[in-house]
Amino acid sequence: MPASPRVTCPELGQRITTADEAAEVIRPGDTVGISGFTGAGFPKAVPGALARRMEDARARGEEFRIGLWSGASTGPEVDGRLAEVDGVDKRLPYNSDPVMRRRINAGEVDYVDAHLSHSAQQAWFGFYGDLDVAVVEVAAILPNGLLVPGTSIGNNKTWLDRAEKVVLEVNSWLPRELEGFHDVYYGAALPPHRIPIQLTHPMQRIGDPYLRVDPAKVVAVVETHAPDRNSPLAQPDDASRAMADQLVDFLRHEVRAGRLPASLLPLQSGVGSTANAVMEGLLDAEFEGLTAYTEVIQDGLLDLLDAGKLTSLSSTAFGLSPAGQQRFLDNVGSYKGRILLRSQEISNHPELVRRLGLIAINGMIEADIYGNVNSTHVMGSAIMNGIGGSGDFARNAYLNFFVSPSLAKGGAISSIVPMVSHVDHTEHDVHVLITEQGLADLRGLSPTDRAERVIDNCAHPDFRDRLHDYVARARRARPDAQHTPHLLEEALSWHASYLRDGRM
Secondary structure (H helix, E strand, C coil), rough: CEEEECCHHHHCCCCCCHHHHHHHCCCCCCCCCCCCEECCCCCCCHHHHHHHHHHHHHHHHCCCCCCEECCCCCCHHHHHHHHCCCCCEEEECCEEEECHHHHHHHCCEEECCCCCHHHHHHHHCCCCCCEEEEEEEECCEEECCCCCCCCCCCHHHHHHHHHCEEEEEEECCHHHHCCCCCCCCCCCCCCCCCCCCCCCCCHHHHCCCCCCHHHHHHEEEEEEECCCCCCCCCCCHHHHHHHHHHHHHHHHHHHHHHCCCCCCCCCCECCHHHHHHHCCCCCCCCCCCCEEEEEECCCEEEEEEEHCCCCEECCEEECHHHHHHHHHHHHHHEEECCEEEEHHHHHCCCHHHHCCEEEEEEEEEECCCCCEECCCCCCCCCCCCCCCHHHHHHHHHHHHEEEECCCEEEEEEEECCCCCCCCCCCCCCCEEECCCCCEEEHHHHHHHHHHHHHHCCCCCHHHHHHHHHHHHHHHHHHCCCCCCCCHHHHHHHHHHHHHHCCCC
């Protein structure tokens, strides 16, 4: 008889143990790779047990900190709990937990904010050093030792391959019907032996439905039954609906101009309430037969799939609200064959993004008048979350959009500024900016032409005259520098004034 209904491999069934015993394999100074992406698929038990060990060590006057690698964000049971006990000295490649964010911004955790498509390959290149332990959540372990992935794949394949020791959490909360939802590509090689990735359609399978692990590396198997911790999404407001209308009208224009087919091109939508609300704007549009090739499945994409607007959806993880999560669980069988989860090195791969010709829609914190976008930092120094996959998609997309309300902090701050306080996406990579005020198509424009369009179309009226005045004075002050005229001291003081006035 198998040791457990979810662990039917005889060899690995003998390694079932408690979370506390499994956490004992992690030592101070280890680097730990964990599963998890946008609150989906993170380990539910071992991180908490590890945090308790760290608390006990601190009570004895000993330091116990680790390096922590993931796919993207996790849940409060991982990042939040480990940050609370000061248990992390280095974090990569993405974080959204507020407790961990405070430690990063206080300089107490070294944070490597990396493009998500880069993290797995740079781990293989050895850029980050050795990986001591992988802690990965799965839905089941099959008799032959293959692993049924859960609600995210992220970097799990790489962590399982690279780690010296592996701890598996088998979560019976995950529906057993998830088997067959995944496509894990094992054809990657290191330079100079790489070959083209033969994927030409969002739902094309190029890999295996299972994750592989060397049984000899598996030191513990922990059984859990706990849900993912996805966050509620804000209901669409007037601003997000206005941005959605702008985007849909622009797509209509591109179809009429012959630059897009009537069924558009594969869609990508970033994480967050604004991007999700903008995607929902496609529900009432005339476009049919849509596809998506993205990194996160939010409610807006699930709505399009349920409405029949979207025929198929490729991603690396779910990022649903609690209501959306329950909808998926209640109808999991109906989504098989229409949803495919991949490793993030494939879902975000620049080669594939460019080949498929994606339409990329991502949020931003601010944009400047010349089209540079800041998607990660507040006032240039404090990280919010990280660049995530926005750079993977934006730079390689057929067409990209960055969306944001034109105002922040209750109207005290303009999201359109003379010079962004931090650059994540340069003017060379940004096609279209959208706020509730309007849309600025920046393709084929010189910097000075972009400035006029961004201010007139995207800036809030309360700041529009001030921005036009800035450009006019910059041109007068720099007659020999008309290409991208700036008053550097004043551009920087635009942000400093918010700090002086106590608005940040």
